[in-house]
Amino acid sequence: MSVFRYAGRTARMENPIIRQLLKLGQREGVISLAGGIPAAETFPISEIAEGAQRALARWGSGALQYSPTEGLAPLRAYIARRRGVAPEQVLVTSGSQQGLDLIGRVFLDEGDAVLVERPTYMGALQAWNVYDARYREVPTDAEGLVPEALPEDQVKLAYVLPNFQNPTGSLLPEARRGAVVAWARERSVLVVEDDPYGHLYFDAAPPASLQSRWPEGVLYLGTFSKIVAPGLRMGYVIGPEEVIHALAQAKQAADLHSQAYGQAILAELAEAGVIERQEARTRELYRQRAERMLKLLEAHMPAGVRWVPPHGGMFVWLTLPEGVDTLALFERAVEAGVAYVPGPVFAANGGLENALRLTFVSVPEAQMEEGVRRLAAVLEAALAARA
Amino acid sequence: MSVFRYAGRTARMENPIIRQLLKLGQREGVISLAGGIPAAETFPISEIAEGAQRALARWGSGALQYSPTEGLAPLRAYIARRRGVAPEQVLVTSGSQQGLDLIGRVFLDEGDAVLVERPTYMGALQAWNVYDARYREVPTDAEGLVPEALPEDQVKLAYVLPNFQNPTGSLLPEARRGAVVAWARERSVLVVEDDPYGHLYFDAAPPASLQSRWPEGVLYLGTFSKIVAPGLRMGYVIGPEEVIHALAQAKQAADLHSQAYGQAILAELAEAGVIERQEARTRELYRQRAERMLKLLEAHMPAGVRWVPPHGGMFVWLTLPEGVDTLALFERAVEAGVAYVPGPVFAANGGLENALRLTFVSVPEAQMEEGVRRLAAVLEAALAARA
Numbered sequence: 001m002s003v004f005r006y007a008g009r010t011a012r013m014e015n016p017i018i019r020q021l022l023k024l025g026q027r028e029g030v031i032s033l034a035g036g037i038p039a040a041e042t043f044p045i046s047e048i049a050e051g052a053q054r055a056l057a058r059w060g061s062g063a064l065q066y067s068p069t070e071g072l073a074p075l076r077a078y079i080a081r082r083r084g085v086a087p088e089q090v091l092v093t094s095g096s097q098q099g100l101d102l103i104g105r106v107f108l109d110e111g112d113a114v115l116v117e118r119p120t121y122m123g124a125l126q127a128w129n130v131y132d133a134r135y136r137e138v139p140t141d142a143e144g145l146v147p148e149a150l151p152e153d154q155v156k157l158a159y160v161l162p163n164f165q166n167p168t169g170s171l172l173p174e175a176r177r178g179a180v181v182a183w184a185r186e187r188s189v190l191v192v193e194d195d196p197y198g199h200l201y202f203d204a205a206p207p208a209s210l211q212s213r214w215p216e217g218v219l220y221l222g223t224f225s226k227i228v229a230p231g232l233r234m235g236y237v238i239g240p241e242e243v244i245h246a247l248a249q250a251k252q253a254a255d256l257h258s259q260a261y262g263q264a265i266l267a268e269l270a271e272a273g274v275i276e277r278q279e280a281r282t283r284e285l286y287r288q289r290a291e292r293m294l295k296l297l298e299a300h301m302p303a304g305v306r307w308v309p310p311h312g313g314m315f316v317w318l319t320l321p322e323g324v325d326t327l328a329l330f331e332r333a334v335e336a337g338v339a340y341v342p343g344p345v346f347a348a349n350g351g352l353e354n355a356l357r358l359t360f361v362s363v364p365e366a367q368m369e370e371g372v373r374r375l376a377a378v379l380e381a382a383l384a385a386r387a
Numbered sequence: 388m389s390v391f392r393y394a395g396r397t398a399r400m401e402n403p404i405i406r407q408l409l410k411l412g413q414r415e416g417v418i419s420l421a422g423g424i425p426a427a428e429t430f431p432i433s434e435i436a437e438g439a440q441r442a443l444a445r446w447g448s449g450a451l452q453y454s455p456t457e458g459l460a461p462l463r464a465y466i467a468r469r470r471g472v473a474p475e476q477v478l479v480t481s482g483s484q485q486g487l488d489l490i491g492r493v494f495l496d497e498g499d500a501v502l503v504e505r506p507t508y509m510g511a512l513q514a515w516n517v518y519d520a521r522y523r524e525v526p527t528d529a530e531g532l533v534p535e536a537l538p539e540d541q542v543k544l545a546y547v548l549p550n551f552q553n554p555t556g557s558l559l560p561e562a563r564r565g566a567v568v569a570w571a572r573e574r575s576v577l578v579v580e581d582d583p584y585g586h587l588y589f590d591a592a593p594p595a596s597l598q599s600r601w602p603e604g605v606l607y608l609g610t611f612s613k614i615v616a617p618g619l620r621m622g623y624v625i626g627p628e629e630v631i632h633a634l635a636q637a638k639q640a641a642d643l644h645s646q647a648y649g650q651a652i653l654a655e656l657a658e659a660g661v662i663e664r665q666e667a668r669t670r671e672l673y674r675q676r677a678e679r680m681l682k683l684l685e686a687h688m689p690a691g692v693r694w695v696p697p698h699g700g701m702f703v704w705l706t707l708p709e710g711v712d713t714l715a716l717f718e719r720a721v722e723a724g725v726a727y728v729p730g731p732v733f734a735a736n737g738g739l740e741n742a743l744r745l746t747f748v749s750v751p752e753a754q755m756e757e758g759v760r761r762l763a764a765v766l767e768a769a770l771a772a773r774a
Contacts, residue, residue: 001575003604004630005543007496007518013636040448048451048648052439061427064435064616094481094642101641105517109394126640130492131394156392188388217390229451231647243391249400253513254488255481259646260618261435 012129018122018345021330025339031371034339035362036166038314039289042282043229047274048265055264063264069252070244071236072260074267078275079236083220084212091244091251094258096196096223096235100127102247102254103192103219103237107157108133115158117145119317119346119355121166121194124159135348140165142308144172147179157190163198163206164313167346167357171311174207181213191218196226199279201312202287216240224266226314227278232262286314286361289368293360296369300376304383314361324382325353332382338374399516405509405732408717412726418758421726422749423553425701426676429669430616434661435652442651450651456639457631458623459647461654465662466609466623471599478631478638481645483583483610483622487514489634489641490579490606490624494544495520502545504532506704506733506742508553508581511546522735527552529695531559534566544577550585550593551700554733554744558698561594568600578605583613586666588699589674603627611653613701614665619649673701673748676755680747683756687763691770701748711769712740719769725761 025034055063070076071092080087093099100123108114108131116124118137125135139149144165160180162172172180184191193210211218223235237247251257269275293316294309306319318340320326326342333339343355363371412421442450457463458479467474480486487510495501495518503511505524512522526536531552547567549559559567571578580597598605610622624634638644656662680703681696693706705727707713713729720726730742750758 003575003577004627004633005494005577006633007492007494007499010493010633010637013493013633013640015636037453040452043448043451045443045447045451049440049443052443053436056432056436056439060432061430061616064430064432064618065427066424066612066617094646097640098642105394106397106400107392107394112394123640123643130637130640188390190390190392225453229448229648230453231451233642233644233646240391246391246393246397246400249402250397250517253400253484253510253517254641255485255620256510257620259481259620259649261616262646262648 009130009132012132013126015126021341024331024334027334030334030337030339031363031367031374032339033358033363033371033375034341035359036314037362038226038230039285039361042278042285044269044274044278047269047272048229051265051268051272054268055261059264063261065260067257067260069248069257071258072263072267075263075270078267078270079222083222083238085238088241089238089244091237091247092258092263093235093237093251094255095225095230095233096194096221097123097127098254099221099235099237100124101130102250104128104131104133105250106246107190112156113154115151115155115189116348117160117165118348119167119343119352120159120348121161122345124194125348137348140168140170142170144168144170144176145180147176147183150180150183154187155189157192158184159192159194160210161194162210163195164200164310166197166313167315167341168308168317169310169313169315170308171206177207177210177213181210185214185217192221193218194221196223197313199227200283200286200314202283202290203311206312211238219243224275227275227282228266228269232266234258234262234266283312289360289365290316292368293358293372296372300372302376302380302383305379314359316358316360318356318358320354320379321383321386322354323386324379326356327353329378329382333375333378336374336378338371338378340375396517396519399519400513402513408729411718411721414721417721417724417726418750418754418761419726420745420750420758420762421728422746423701424749425613425617425669426672426748429665429672431656431661431665434656434659435616438652438655438659441655442648446651450648452647454644454647456635456644458645459650459654462650462657465654465657470607470609470625472625475628476625476631478624478634479645479650480622480624480638481642482612482617482620483581483608484510484514485641486608486622486624487511488517489637491515491518491520492637493633494577499543500541502538502542502576503735504548504552505735506554506730506739507546507735508548509732511581512735524735527555527557529557531555531557531563532567534563534570537567537570541574542576544579545571546579546581547597548581549597550582551587551697553584553700554702554728555695555704556697556700556702557695558593564594564597564600568597571604572601579608580605581608583610584700586614587670587673587701589670589677590698593699598625606630614662614669615653615656619653621645621649621653670699676747676752677703679755680745680759683759687759689763689767689770692766701746703745703747705743705745707741707766708770708773709741710773713743714740716765716769720762720765723761723765725758725765727762
């Protein structure tokens with residue numbers, strides 16, 4: 001008998017496809033349009049260095065001791081002020097990923113149905129596979145989730161990315177937000193609103209959040225990863241106090257609390273106005289890069305490849321004619337020196353082979369054109385072979 | 388129908404007793420001998436401030452970007468060197484608590500039997516209650532777990548704290564270590580060796596770890612919380628590569644990775660020799676405080692109260708005659724201005740009312756005597772009432 005007799009859920013945590021892709025995409029000479037990471041040149045390194053000193057000067061050992069599971073008071077207060085809620089409605093988490101895990105832990109029984117967009121963020125699927133969720137997909141179009149396609153049958157929770165969705169980049173319009181909330185409210189469906197990219201708009205700020213429309217039924221996930229730096233691992237969940245309490249109990253068993261020092265540093269950055277400056281600075285940089293990427297796609301992509309210009313965020317989603325398989329094509333692309341994320345990675349129940357995700361933020365500017373050219377050539381050959 | 392329909396496991400996460408105790412114990416004027424936290428005056432604040440600068444100067448945005456789930460390379464290398472294993476056998480976690488959670492996640496199916504000491508660390512119970520573990524308790528005496536009492540029937544994993552156990556402070560002797568490993572090996576029982584206090588010895592270093600005796604069957608949990616600072620939330624699991632891989636998959640779904648900046652800071656402290664200096668400094672301080680506490684107990688405790696002088700760690704465990712209920716007594720103690728942790732908190736399956744845990748490290752030195760006096764008076768009254 002083996003000493004290591006794994007639990008049933010462990011088999012569901014493996015994702016060999018993604019791991020294989022990551023490994024392949026890191027080959028020397030490959031231009032990666034596959035990343036889901038922010039542009040490192042936006043990180044406020046010197047401000048963080050100063051914040052790290054000020055936090056210790058102000059808090060002393062208080063920034064280094066065990067601290068409340070819910071989060072450090074000044075950081076909770078800042079988040080609450082920005083989101084227009086009470087501090088007691090805020091739970092600081094180790095990135096949004098932990099928020100997804102804790103929500104799964106607290107709400108999902110084996111086999112519970114979770115509504116997700118098609119396509120959706122793979123990290124949420126990874127988090128909830130642990131709790132043996134079943135996925136009910138709702139189709140999306142250029143404007144995100146299609147409310148008319150929301151199911152009649154009961155689901156336990158609905159997971160929505162209204163702002164510059166990952167992977168499609170779509171922005172859910174005002175009317176659809178109202179429709180989603182009306183659908184959920186009518187059925188008492190808990191809504192999880194994941195918003196890592198809301199501050200990264202290129203022209204106008206997004207419409208009001210789902211949470212502001214139905215505070216009693218929506219849990220809102222925010223993060224500092226895309227605005228300050230992901231290596232700080234700081235995100236938050238906002239919801240009714242009752243739910244924040246349950247999530248905090250779950251967090252206590254998971255890791256006691258998020259790093260106190262990092263929270264104190266972020267509180268210093270918040271006080272110094274660094275976070276708002278970062279938002280403005282990052283969205284301007286990403287706007288320029290998106291513009292450039294869209295011009296390059298226009299210039300190089302073969303006929304039959306379609307995309308919707310994003311109005312914010314980090315990604316553009318390419319759709320190819322049916323029959324093109326971006327998963328099968330991936331190795332050829334890497335041989336041609338370019339990497340992307342194949343559509344199936346974002347499909348809760350399989351499919352989406354004829355789509356792929358590109359980032360425009362983390363690819364070095366000098367490589368973007370060459371990357372798009374290489375990808376265009378690979379797709380052109382695939383389309384020709386198919387014809 | 389409520390929007391918030393919690394999962395079955397959520398009810399198991401609540402621990403109203405502990406919360407109630409914590410709240411009571413924080414009353415103004417109460418001397419807390421209840422803490423499980425290190426002495427804040429040991430935290431190397433200026434070294435951390437320097438490390439925080441050096442980490443950014445050396446790593447730049449690399450200390451702030453998404454980073455490998457397994458941990459930053461230089462920190463893994465340091466831990467591996469100290470523990471005499473390969474870096475691939477190390478997973479950096481957000482404190483030992485996350486190690487416990489990940490182990491539960493990867494190994495425990497509903498109803499699996501976990502062997503724990505009686506008494507044992509409550510945080511492990513909190514972590515594994517989430518996965519609906521059942522507990523099989525093994526008795527302990529002055530030298531820790533009693534090998535002769537290890538069960539014949541099968542358990543999924545065995546959780547052992549060999550060094551200056553929490554809550555008893557006991558140190559498992561050489562021969563018992565061999566016996567535990569032989570028992571586990573014979574039955575293919577996975578052993579989880581939790582070692583937060585091993586560096587905090589007062590005279591000699593503890594005997595070799597269980598892991599060094601059976602690397603193929605023991606997962607070792609270490610932490611920087613008691614030596615550097617708990618607010619950094621940095622711990623680690625050491626085990627066979629196969630298991631580290633499974634735990635890393637689980638961690639990816641839980642929080643992607645532990646804070647990169649904190650890892651980079653710890654790597655700087657390691658390189659500068661700060662960690663070893665902290666070990667020496669902290670054990671000397673705690674040795675003095677333990678000595679003082681033991682003298683005070685000798686001087687003030689009424690007959691019938693017994694304890695075993697600890698040879699390291701942070702705690703001393705008091706046993707009272709049967710019939711004294713430390714849980715029922717807690718409110719009276721708080722009224723008398725002193726707090727402790729009642730025995731039942733450490734009992735996986737209930738009981739242990741006639742015991743309590745005291746810390747000697749986090750109580751201000753000026754308050755230690757008065758705290759012990761107050762507690763002695765409360766216990767004396769309880770013993771008199773019982774007689």
